[in-house]
Amino acid sequence: QAGVSRSVAVVTAYLMKTEGLGWEEAYAAVRTAKPDAEVNPGFQGQLKLYETMGCTVDSSSALYKRYRLQMLTERYPELQDLPREVFAVDPTSICQTPNTEVLYRCRKCRRALFRSSSILSHTEGSGPTAFAHKRGTNMAQLCGDGREKCTSYFTEPVQWMEPALLGVMEGQLLCPKCTSKLGSFSWRGEQCSCGRWVTPAFQIHKSRVDEVRTLPVGNFQTAKT
Structure with missing residues (x-):
């Protein structure tokens, strides 16, 4: 049935933007005027993301990038011919990294791998307690506050x-220059x-890369190991 999902999602987004409503409030207002409105789950997910992003569309946002990957x-269940815009630009093809960004290089060969804008941050998990279901877990490690810092960058x-x-679907990530193991991937x-x-x-x-920060004065760089 036409006019009950896509167009309703557009009107809902408009109300969110212009009236400062949350997606559920805006959707409820539309359904009051149009009882047969029924936004499909896909559009609902986009409206939730739109609300989380402050009713703006920012393709550089980590939230947007993660949603797009999901x-x-x-x-693309066969994972072939992925859109080119999915891939971040290889930092070796960029003449200069902006002062506001950190460059990450292979610790072994110094090849530039990615920039800080490519890191997709996530909410910290529950630490060692999240691994308690696995065999061989040392329960003594679950004492204390049960939290552990991330030892990897997810990009x-x-x-x-x-x-x-x-x-x-999954495999290793190797340095494109020296082929040393950097990490892994899994769809x-x-x-x-x-x-x-x-x-x-x-x-x-993190143990396989170094941070290189560009200083705002001159052309000096500092490496954090």
């Missing part, structure tokens, strides 16, 4: 990763050391 795993796909990602998702499950996951171990 949708891709549903639209959006970067152009140099493309050959490894297409056509397979099904992986669990961070903090306990949070991240889907899909493109995980680079």
